[in-house]
Amino acid sequence: GAVVSQHPSWVICKSGTSVKIECRSLDFQATTMFWYRQFPKQSLMLMATSNEGSKATYEQGVEKDKFLINHASLTLSTLTVTSAHPEDSSFYICSASGGSSYEQYFGPGTRLTVT
């Protein structure tokens, strides 16, 4: 149990376009979802935390107008990278937490390359 999926697994887009990444909890209700960014050979950087039906809480230094997060249901959160630039190229990982669980369940990640 506790499976989280991400779509797409990789995406290449042109500079200036927007890209949407989906994160789904497949077999549990995720009251809270998290979005991380990981640079090569580095740890995960928490970008934002979202609770179903409310606005996301962004970490300091993360532009909320650039990284739009929506958590419209208990099984789906989306991250939209708006007006993407090459420096946005990264590995984006979502995770989900539900109920009284102390754990976060991670998706497989999405590799974004902006050309």
Added chain:
Amino acid sequence: AQSVAQPEDQVNVAEGNPLTVKCTYSVSGNPYLFWYVQYPNRGLQFLLKYITGDNLVKGSYGFEAEFNKSQTSFHLKKPSALVSDSALYFCAVRDGYNFNKFYFGSGTKLNVKP
């Protein structure tokens, strides 16, 4: 301040030998500690956790970790390493007051050589 430290960027061990990946933490309240493994271009996979109870925690794939409150450590161990254990390992601590906050270590690359 909340933090997790993994002092070793890389650990090299021969197959069949025991392995240890180190982690120390600093957090307010009671620590909830986790180990995750990441294979290339993949998300994190849960290995084990410590919430309360026995200080020695057993997890997936033969891994275990020992919680040491006095040393604020949570080192990951395995009695006999496999080549397939080669991956990136992350220690994480969940804030005891704010359950939404996870703090990750910088990661340790484990290389198991045949």
